[in-house]
Amino acid sequence: MLTDRQLLILQVIIDDFIRSAQPVGSRTLSEKEEITFSSATIRNDMAELEELGYIEKPHTSSGRVPSEKGYRYYVDHLLHPKELNHREVETINSIFVDRIYELEKVVQKSARILSELTNYTAIVLGPELKDNKVKKLQIVPLDKNKAIAIIVLDTGHVENRLFKLPKQTNISDIEKMVNILNERLVGVSLSELHDKLYKEIVGLLRRHISNYESMLSAFAETVDVPTNEKLFVGGKTNILNQPEFRDLDKLRLIMNMIDQEEGIYRLIGNVPTGIQVKIGKENKSAAMEHCSLITASYSVGEEQVGAIAILGPKRMEYSRVISLVDFLSHDMTKALTNLYKS
Amino acid sequence: MLTDRQLLILQVIIDDFIRSAQPVGSRTLSEKEEITFSSATIRNDMAELEELGYIEKPHTSSGRVPSEKGYRYYVDHLLHPKELNHREVETINSIFVDRIYELEKVVQKSARILSELTNYTAIVLGPELKDNKVKKLQIVPLDKNKAIAIIVLDTGHVENRLFKLPKQTNISDIEKMVNILNERLVGVSLSELHDKLYKEIVGLLRRHISNYESMLSAFAETVDVPTNEKLFVGGKTNILNQPEFRDLDKLRLIMNMIDQEEGIYRLIGNVPTGIQVKIGKENKSAAMEHCSLITASYSVGEEQVGAIAILGPKRMEYSRVISLVDFLSHDMTKALTNLYKS
DNA sequence: TTTAGCACTCATAATCATAGAGTGCTAATA
């Protein structure tokens, strides 16, 4: 359909626009070294590219700007993956050099570093917990009225919740309860826990322990944690540097979305395995209309557990960002697999 | 020094400017109902107020704008506290209606609600932990190589950290260690813990346990948590609605500061007891040059443990915000005192 | 002491002209 020359022109237009954020004219193009033909030829090809919907004009006599269809074609067919340079590789590896033991820190650091490397906004979603298995349960009384329920998972994640003790609970009841729970629930995954608690355990408790209800419900609530561990967003203010967000209304729209976790979960809550690029309206979100989102999943062993993402303007440095995100996601997979499967 | 009439004029100028964000002229003022004298009189008084530094002119023939000195005088002497209306009281009380047991949620909700009520940015700093006392220590082995150290504090706060087990650690050593730590450290406050660990405990461990070092250092690091529990910022995007931050450079400056915890800690890390108002340059921070900060402390019992703050433009609704912040801080004090001291 | 009157200042908005980047089309060229 498109001639090689037209593809070259499309590619150069997009490359230039990504760099300059300015509409690209035939004259500018003809001066590029990779382009050997005249501006008139370019104009003819541009007219055709426009007719086919790959580029558009902001107004009658201006240069051309890529359309979403154009970006899509560019990402799918014209992109040559950019090799990361030494510094970039080093920087990403530095995330994992010291203790990976604090997952929260790793997630946070990943988001920060990724946003610094790209100058866009980075989102890192910590591993899902739903397949984690209970390692140990514990109740620690704080005083006459309150106690704290603790669940330790096999990945080392700890959930806890304060709850009110029924009046005159005696210590031995608490101990009995903890014993029953540990006997029955160690090894059970978080996703099965709630059911198990209310189907198998509740009868046992009723038989052996008076006033088990509030302790049980504290455990049940502790268990009902959001399925993802932690969410970090790095480089929110990088958005301010993008010329397309000079417009305060656009800015407000996207900022509002980023500032509430819910919006972000909707955006990258369940991304497919591997790299994905969503351009503008493909994101099905009014706030994201002028943005592109590049996501990558990471895994523990074979199982996908989390995701990282870069949010930037449609005019994004796709090839560089894709390489970075890809690299980091593999690094995270390696590090986490290493940590949990050995 | 200032006549009553001048004070009235100053007050009305500031009130009007807070509402409109526009320089206030003598004509506008003379039409206010509380002002009974002519615009010429006002002009004379304004000239004097300007000479004394309470107001200033953006340019020769414009209306007047309050200076920082003017705001300061206004806050110190001209403010009549604004009664909260029913809805505001209800909304704030709603923070504490259901389970206060999850402190993190309470802090988060406070920040959100405060920002919604004020339309400014709200910051809530969770309670300090340094005077919390150890309630229980625990080590849970996850597999041959890793274990998790857990510290439960008397307020119900739980800290935990993954650490690497020395090769061939046997279970009984871990149990011995846990016993020693619990015997010696329960009741010790977090601020004394580090010292105690390395002065008293280390000798005991050396005598009874082989390979105690890494377990000890895991505990020590778990203990070295930031002294404040949690920090939440609500309504960051409210800044975008303030006309003074149309300027992208100003916006970037303040956004950058808000987006890093460190900047916020520097700002409200140690605020005095009670309400404090810092106006513009009084904050000693370039980013805050065009902002005011209203802070209030809250306590458990008699002891101040945390702070809440509102960050807005210098042109802030001081009286309303002060009332809101005051009210919320007392509510928090009540709720927390009730929770921990009963 | 207060106020009316008036000349003066300056920011803002509106209008207009110009330059220049870019286009599409036509006709000449390889």
Next chain:
DNA sequence: TATTAGCACTCTATGATTATGAGTGCTAAA
């Protein structure tokens, strides 16, 4: 037949010019 030079045309961005009007300071009268 495909490419390119040439040219008229379009539209934005820029700057200059000009009104408009809100607001001031000063003077003189009340």
